[in-house]
Amino acid sequence: MRLRGTGSGHATDLVLLGVALVWGSSYLVAKDLTVVAPVVVVLTLRYVISAVALAVVRGGTRAPRPGRRELGVGVLLGVTQAAVLTLETFGVSGTTATNAGLIISLTVIMTPLLDGVWSRRPLPPPFFVATVVGVVGVGLLVSGGGFRVPAWGDGLMLAAAAVRALHVSLIGRLTAGRPYGSLTLTTVQAVVGAVLLSVIAAPQLARTVTVLPLAAWAQLAYLALACTVFAFLAQTWAIRRTSPSRASLLMGTEPVWAVAVGVALGGEHLTVAVAVGATLILAATSYGQRVERTHRLAHVLPPAPAREPARL
Template identity: 25%
Template sequence: MNKQVQVHGALFLVALIYGSNYSIAKEVMPFYVGPFGLIVIRVVSAALFFGVFSRLVVKEKIVGRADNLRSVACGVTGIAINQLCFFGGLNLTAPINAALLMVISPVAVLLFSALLLRESVGWRKAAGIAVACLGALLLISQSGGESATGNMLGDLLIVLNAVSFGMYLVLVKPLMQRYKAITVVSRIFAVGAAIVVPFGWQQLLTPNYETFPISIWLAIAFMVLAVTILAYLLNTWALRYANPSLVGAYIYLQPVLAILIAITFGKDMFTLQKGLYALLIFAGVYMVSRTRQNLGKGV
């Protein structure tokens, strides 16, 4: 299969998983598990999985002071701050607010790419980001699937999450040039787990897990296996062949897929207007993906 098709397929699956997570996570928290307790379950489970898998299969280590410091920075931005702010914010605000604010992440990716990787920001890439962002903003603003008005603190936490994730995408790119994906992900989850446990330990011990219905256990399993493990692996693998800006641009697909999921469960209606806004998003992602040196070994 063509490498470009594989990369776009992986990024689309990540967008689908993340788009589903907005609604699924709200089913679990805060009634069953607090947001920080849920983070501990996710991050520690993933850290154990990646740690064991890395030692048994890959047997590769990150070497050198610079790469080790970069991996710690990736753990702080891509796991600790990202997870704590996202679930803390989503717990307070409405899913539609969270999806709307997440579209600023590619802006952060462009900024940090220019500053840290010396990546040029040409007119075509900037135009693609603008078109996709416009489509996402119009689409979400017209969605009637969520009636909650949101929360200022929750919205601010989602913004911080988006910026942190944008920085992570840029920081992790050089590591992906030198190490296998599982090696990088194993390290950053180990760093993230060490940071989030003190924040969520009390919330982890509070729930009465014996009373959880099977649907909540399935939701938690989805967040651990799909949202945490599979999505991070696919995202990190894709960064070996794609610019951080392309990976960030796929965030625009999350609101589209979230609305399609809502339609499937009878929580929203599809209109021509929404279809046109979705086309703007796909057009913007295409413009970014066609930018010179987007795919391949070069940055």
Template identity: 40%
Template structure:
């Protein structure tokens, strides 16, 4: 009887072990699948769509660089316990790549946040999404490939969409905020292409790379902010709640997912998935800030989204 009991117990243990291995195997396949990459990046687009409303609310009472410093310093502190071992093992190439990406991120968020402070959240969301049309152009330059002729149509459509989006009455009115966000879009497109180029074929730890570049943004914005605004102001409970959301979800989670998933697909495919970001931004700006989009502006926004999808189709 004892022998039979031991045999049954052993077989049950072995079966549990096999089930566990199957579960782990299925989990790995799901995690490494393109569908997981697509869904994860789409979720990032949704989260980033809400950041324009959140940032616009915060920078109405807190200086831009001070806000960026607190946001990215908080994110870096939260990331360190999770990635400290990987950072210690990081080689020179990882540190160099993180530094380059960090400088790009500093430029992107500085231009974008100053831009949001000087234009509508909906406009910022649509204009920043122009990076998707810029990606194939920059991609062709970096990889020395001739851009397809049809891409010109997507560029023209995106320009038309931007013109309609910034039209006031019968005239096009491009303010400083619109131009700053456009500069952020150019920086984002460059960073996305370089991410693929600098990490392609390399064993780079996404956590270490993400933490390094976020730390670069925190240090860079903190140094400049220290000279511009030596004292902290406007740090209300609302500020900390919004900044906490941006730090945990819109920065730590979103950039880790982006750095992990972008290497499982192409920059152009990422651009398509992220094309939903301006739609989320426009919806949030209307629902949460009470912003108004005219018919002409909505048509302009749709032209930009269509241009992004067109650019992906022909890239």
């Protein structure tokens, strides 16, 4: 087994942090959009714009047509990706921000568990100490409204956390050692999501599109181009050069960026609990990265014969 992510680890980490940043900023944008359009319509338009943009970019690169196996992997990842976004969006509408943020953060624990089971090489206990500290940090980060009895939205957020962990793990497992194009895989995922959600949103789509204000279209463009095209392309590219567990930790800083954007642009206030929570998440992420990297280095075998690098 070759070690992934050692040659350009810092660049890969920065890309994953960029993904977390734009996803963190998406909450404020999506919140505004759901006021003027149904959730399923927002998701559909986000996917359609993303699919068109990716198809144009891919056409400009003259990338070869995907093989049957590569196409199959893209379709599977497209289904899991669409499931994550749909469960998250509807889940938030049926629970508090406190419960939603705490439950979705369980992805940080679920991902390495799946990765360890599939690789038959479980991570050491210190890694899980880091993930628990991170979960505590998220709890402080979003606990302004206090806890309450679990609602139906909590169940959806738990399902979203599980599917997100599965999605991240699948990217790592299904693309390892394969010369798949990250751009191709991301394009297929966007097309799959656009088709699935268009079918669901069909009854509301036409009448909503005709009355959307210009500001809403600008917000949709940001969600599509930054939070979907860039984020999912970058996520696929980066996970293939590191481990799913490490990627999950880095993208687990998403709540920190959500708070930063909320304070800077949304007029929210930074409380002591929020500051402590953000600090715990960053500390847990940094420590967890070191534990995970040391663990991978300890299990590296002699380098395998050179293979064709993954193409963009």
